[in-house]
Amino acid sequence: MEPRTPLLIVSPSPHLHAGLTTSGMMGTVLLALLPAAATAIYLFGLPALRVLLVCVLGSVAIEALWQKATDQPITVRDGSAALTGLLVAFNLPASSPWWLSLLGATLAIVVGKQVFGGLGHNPFNPALVARIVLLISFPSAMTHWTAPQPGRFLADAITAATPLSESQSAVMLSGHLPQHISEFSARYLLGSMPGCLGEVSALVLFLGALFLLWRGVISWHIPVSYLGTVTLLSGIFWLMDPGRYPHPMFHLVSGGLMLGACYMATDLVTSPLTTRGMLLFGCGCGLFTVLIRLFGSYPEGVAFSILLMNAVTPLIDRYVVPRPFGMDRGRELI
Amino acid sequence: MMAAMICLGSLGCVAALLLAMAARRFAVTIDPRQVALMEVLAGANCGACGFPGCDAYARALVAGTAKPDLCRPGGAETLKRIAAILGVEVTERPPQIAVMYCQGGLQQARPKYDYQGLQDCRAAQKLARGPKLCPAGCLGLGSCVQKCPFGALSIDARGLAMVDRGRCTGCGLCVAICPRQVLALAPATESIHVLCNNRESAARVKSYCNVGCLGCRLCVRTAPESFVMDSFLAQVRYGRGQPAVMAEAMERCPHHCILNLDEQGNDQILPTPPSARERSTP
Amino acid sequence: MICRSFPGGTHPPGHKTATAHAPSLICPLPAELVIPLAQHVGAPALPCVTAGQQVARGQVVGRADGFVSVPVHASTSGLITAVEPRPHPCGAELPAVVLQPDGEDAWAEEYQKQSFHVLSVEAMLERIREAGVVGMGGAAFPTHVKLDPPQGKSIDTVIINAVECEPWLTADRRVLLEQMEKVFTGLEILKEVSGAGHAYIGLEDNQPDVAALLAPHCQKRDIGLAVLPTRYPQGAERQLIYAVTGRRVPARGLPMDVGVLVQNVGTIAALTDAVTRGRPLIERMVTISGPGVIRPQNLRVRIGTPVAHLLKQCGVTEEPAMVILGGPMMGVAQHTQAIPVVRGTSGVLAFRRQDVPITTAGPCVRCGRCVAACPMRLQPTFIADYARRDELDLAERFAARNCIECGSCSFICPANIPLVQSIRYAKGAILARRRRM
Numbered sequence A: 001m002e003p004r005t006p007l008l009i010v011s012p013s014p015h016l017h018a019g020l021t022t023s024g025m026m027g028t029v030l031l032a033l034l035p036a037a038a039t040a041i042y043l044f045g046l047p048a049l050r051v052l053l054v055c056v057l058g059s060v061a062i063e064a065l066w067q068k069a070t071d072q073p074i075t076v077r078d079g080s081a082a083l084t085g086l087l088v089a090f091n092l093p094a095s096s097p098w099w100l101s102l103l104g105a106t107l108a109i110v111v112g113k114q115v116f117g118g119l120g121h122n123p124f125n126p127a128l129v130a131r132i133v134l135l136i137s138f139p140s141a142m143t144h145w146t147a148p149q150p151g152r153f154l155a156d157a158i159t160a161a162t163p164l165s166e167s168q169s170a171v172m173l174s175g176h177l178p179q180h181i182s183e184f185s186a187r188y189l190l191g192s193m194p195g196c197l198g199e200v201s202a203l204v205l206f207l208g209a210l211f212l213l214w215r216g217v218i219s220w221h222i223p224v225s226y227l228g229t230v231t232l233l234s235g236i237f238w239l240m241d242p243g244r245y246p247h248p249m250f251h252l253v254s255g256g257l258m259l260g261a262c263y264m265a266t267d268l269v270t271s272p273l274t275t276r277g278m279l280l281f282g283c284g285c286g287l288f289t290v291l292i293r294l295f296g297s298y299p300e301g302v303a304f305s306i307l308l309m310n311a312v313t314p315l316i317d318r319y320v321v322p323r324p325f326g327m328d329r330g331r332e333l334i
Numbered sequence B: 001m002m003a004a005m006i007c008l009g010s011l012g013c014v015a016a017l018l019l020a021m022a023a024r025r026f027a028v029t030i031d032p033r034q035v036a037l038m039e040v041l042a043g044a045n046c047g048a049c050g051f052p053g054c055d056a057y058a059r060a061l062v063a064g065t066a067k068p069d070l071c072r073p074g075g076a077e078t079l080k081r082i083a084a085i086l087g088v089e090v091t092e093r094p095p096q097i098a099v100m101y102c103q104g105g106l107q108q109a110r111p112k113y114d115y116q117g118l119q120d121c122r123a124a125q126k127l128a129r130g131p132k133l134c135p136a137g138c139l140g141l142g143s144c145v146q147k148c149p150f151g152a153l154s155i156d157a158r159g160l161a162m163v164d165r166g167r168c169t170g171c172g173l174c175v176a177i178c179p180r181q182v183l184a185l186a187p188a189t190e191s192i193h194v195l196c197n198n199r200e201s202a203a204r205v206k207s208y209c210n211v212g213c214l215g216c217r218l219c220v221r222t223a224p225e226s227f228v229m230d231s232f233l234a235q236v237r238y239g240r241g242q243p244a245v246m247a248e249a250m251e252r253c254p255h256h257c258i259l260n261l262d263e264q265g266n267d268q269i270l271p272t273p274p275s276a277r278e279r280s281t282p
Numbered sequence C: 001m002i003c004r005s006f007p008g009g010t011h012p013p014g015h016k017t018a019t020a021h022a023p024s025l026i027c028p029l030p031a032e033l034v035i036p037l038a039q040h041v042g043a044p045a046l047p048c049v050t051a052g053q054q055v056a057r058g059q060v061v062g063r064a065d066g067f068v069s070v071p072v073h074a075s076t077s078g079l080i081t082a083v084e085p086r087p088h089p090c091g092a093e094l095p096a097v098v099l100q101p102d103g104e105d106a107w108a109e110e111y112q113k114q115s116f117h118v119l120s121v122e123a124m125l126e127r128i129r130e131a132g133v134v135g136m137g138g139a140a141f142p143t144h145v146k147l148d149p150p151q152g153k154s155i156d157t158v159i160i161n162a163v164e165c166e167p168w169l170t171a172d173r174r175v176l177l178e179q180m181e182k183v184f185t186g187l188e189i190l191k192e193v194s195g196a197g198h199a200y201i202g203l204e205d206n207q208p209d210v211a212a213l214l215a216p217h218c219q220k221r222d223i224g225l226a227v228l229p230t231r232y233p234q235g236a237e238r239q240l241i242y243a244v245t246g247r248r249v250p251a252r253g254l255p256m257d258v259g260v261l262v263q264n265v266g267t268i269a270a271l272t273d274a275v276t277r278g279r280p281l282i283e284r285m286v287t288i289s290g291p292g293v294i295r296p297q298n299l300r301v302r303i304g305t306p307v308a309h310l311l312k313q314c315g316v317t318e319e320p321a322m323v324i325l326g327g328p329m330m331g332v333a334q335h336t337q338a339i340p341v342v343r344g345t346s347g348v349l350a351f352r353r354q355d356v357p358i359t360t361a362g363p364c365v366r367c368g369r370c371v372a373a374c375p376m377r378l379q380p381t382f383i384a385d386y387a388r389r390d391e392l393d394l395a396e397r398f399a400a401r402n403c404i405e406c407g408s409c410s411f412i413c414p415a416n417i418p419l420v421q422s423i424r425y426a427k428g429a430i431l432a433r434r435r436r437m
């Protein structure tokens, strides 16, 4: 044979790439969530920090272990396990013991993601799978809320109720909303209320979402259609009976809605591919959220509605397809 | 309470009735022969028969629209039983096995370029006719490995597809998928093959491969009964080979392209020592 | 002027400034020209010279073989040293005429410049065909075939494609700036030959200087100047037609089905030369650029000049790791620098190793970006998935054959999946299967 000369690389076109990668996207979402994590630590102190650390590190470790055990390439570097862990933490109360956090991380990674074949193959949002399983198995630990004590990192926990459960039980008992909820106050916006780590800082989460929009990591379709549907529906009810149904603004800032609409419903893997599909998906989420919040037996409906719509996503992808350019609907695809 | 139970109960009855009627109405009558055929077919759903699955082939057999000898993985045994079920005469086809006619691995054959893209031979073949300078050699990206329903193929350390002769059923799916036609079916009884697929002249072959057939005709001159030339490529005349003389040709081949694959079939690298060679060639 | 926007699309970085403003230069003749006989869609030309023969510049060295075929000419005067298979931009070794220039560069015969008005349509078509004019944007479809629609089809609109949406390439821009008169004459010829009443020039708004320069001329001649918002792949025929006229070319149809004819700027200039001066297509504008090139520039290159010669003219920073013929989005990476420039070569790009995008593909994260980016409104991720699993029926149902291989989907995919490669494979396999059936 002749001596070897340096070979030219031959690869299929295109020979350019936009530069946005899976790990880059995950990293950007993590970055966008950091302020919210900081807010949670500020409000709930060290317990929040513990939950966050256990969930994030736990998820990464468990994914690595699982992939090692099943002889797959280890892909924790793509950041998706860390992101899942962070979202699990955001779905837990600050008071969760370490084992509950770790269990949540395990459920999310193993049951929510890996058993389906890993990233890209899971039909449901892993963090929400974990949340729902924990909520059903450990209802008391999962609804043991503590009141936020801004800036007092070492303070003793004070048990409290979330605004949503407060309003629900008040309506059930007396038929009308308590005073402080029917008169919506701005403190909710900043998150000074009891709840899960990611349920308390709607404003910070919203700013993070704007950052993601600007970076092109998420598109506007799901958040806007989701939040829009919630506003519209809850607004109708509020107009009908403001004493019984809370103001739409209250819905927007309380509970996990902002987190769900901007970070969990927009999860790439479990939401539809097409923009029309995304709009439909967002509207569906909004509809179920309002229905569950106002009429369901759980005070919060975001997790359930997103999971429900996750289940419908394959259907949406199947029926909401773009019409190929230059084809008529009837004669298409022969 | 009572009302609810009656309600549910009658609903259940109506549903059961409907289901029963539907089952009757839409029942598919299956030819019992088809059921029996399903039992004897290999059940790999490999598609070697040209039908989407064993089920479809069985249906076609019963309908008489398919030949009975298409289930290669099932082999002679299956063929006999199919013939018995259908009550037809069949002649047995000699069993075949896939052979990968190339030894030019990463160390032996020169690459044409540095390929980056889908790990799929057919896709790579479309880029400048494949990443190897040899136009006929194995690309080693494993399209055939993925296709083989019996796990008989793998990519070995040299970067070449390798047939596990013990597992190969001769279904021919890999032969159909290989973009370089470097896999072919050969009689299962044959163990000596010229492992090269390149018909170019010696000068060209030498410029890019250490182990390719040069077309020097040494083997044909040594054993004219056993070998035949196809352009610049020597081939074994299957069924007519004379092992003793072939062994001599093997020794004389300048690029050592003539190999005796052992019975397990997972050793293509070394020519087996003369003692073993005598044993394996009847 | 209403400009519609085609669906999807992406915004690759332009990289055009390096070559956009400098006037083009004449590339010196290389020591050896390799003129492939297959430089167009259709039957390759048949060689009509033999080794050892002396040829003049512009002499026919390969005859057209059939209607969809064009002759091939000697790009300069010199000695034919061989007629043999040589590396061709398509990747295979195909028959080519090897020519050793004698430096005289003498024309076969002197043509008189002539007004096209005296020529009949047939005579003009004949001249276009004789000159070997083909689409110079890359597709290399014989122009005389495009200009001669079959019975029952008529053309009412001509569009000149000056979009040049591929990054780095500025060859069309230079032709437009330097040979503007030829382009306008060519447009007249096109209108006359095709019988079209309307003419447009399609341009992107990243070239405001050209737009400003063209505007008064277009106004004078009643030509529509469509300055379109920059987006890739604006220069693709179907997308351009939609953007300029609002007509959708049927998926299985041709531009002539909606009465439109699109011609690339370079083609128009070559066509003018052919009709008014009888000059064959033996030279074209080529952009030599890319991060690995020291002096990126536009050269007027004789057909058959090896890429290695061009890269030597412009200088490379290091031994290039990748050489692309055409643009980075749809161009073909070559395995050797010995391949020659052919009629469809609009650019030569040299990439260093660090410029080659990493290609390790991850799993699809279902982000939908490929769906959003596809200008044909397909669902690339599904088609590619079916292609990988050999589900050709499903791939076909998802309209794999409509793909124009623009590369937008692979470009944008965050998982780095070579979607276009899979889809291209599926297209080939579907066609092969149809042919068998």
Ligand code: SF4
Pocket: B100, B121, B137, B138, B139, B140, B141, B142, B143, B144, B145, B160, B161, B177, B178, B179, B180, B181, B182, B183
């Ligand atoms: S035998 Fe054919 S399909 Fe298999 S790896 Fe080699 S080239 Fe690819």
Ligand code: SF4
Pocket: B097, B098, B147, B148, B149, B150, B151, B152, B153, B163, B167, B168, B169, B170, B171, B172, B173, B174, B175
């Ligand atoms: S190696 Fe080829 S012929 Fe043998 S079983 Fe596998 S696919 Fe079939």
Ligand code: SF4
Pocket: C373, C374, C375, C376, C377, C378, C379, C380, C402, C403, C404, C405, C406, C407, C408, C409, C410, C419, C420, C423
């Ligand atoms: S390459 Fe094909 S599938 Fe991909 S974006 Fe372009 S037209 Fe669509």
Ligand code: SF4
Pocket: C363, C364, C365, C366, C367, C368, C369, C370, C371, C380, C381, C409, C412, C413, C414, C415, C416, C417, C419
């Ligand atoms: S762009 Fe890539 S990751 Fe996103 S849906 Fe398409 S194939 Fe999947």
